[in-house]
Amino acid sequence: MATHLRLGAHGEDIAAHHLERDGATILARNWRCELGELDIICDHQGRIVICEVKTRTTTHHGTPAESVTESKARRLRTLAHRWRLDNGLPPTPLRFDIISVLVPRQGPPTIHHLRGVL
DSSP: OOHHHHHHHHHHHHHHHHHHHTTOEEEEEEEEETTEEEEEEEEETTEEEEEEEEEESOOTTOOGGGGOOHHHHHHHHHHHHHHHHHTTOOOOOOEEEEEEEEOOSSSOOEEEEEOSOO
16 A cells, blocks of 8 residues: 555544544445545534545645645535435535644644534
């Protein structure tokens, strides 16, 4: 597996553990269809949450969350709608979060969880 893919998978593992510690139940990870992928889908206090996870080793090119563009946000909304249809869920409000994971070469990773930002 390529280094950037390993880093992304590691960041998603960290994010999933963070969500579970916060009381969320993970419903799906890396859900895919022909339109793209959703990183993590969870239930948090009875609400479906779509989490986009961005992992970096440095902030030289900005924070991980800064890489989520308006185009990416639109795609996430489209994918979430598709996931809901595929799972037979009614059109209830969804929450869209960004979880930034910074994994420095030395020291522990840091997590910044932005709730309801998209």
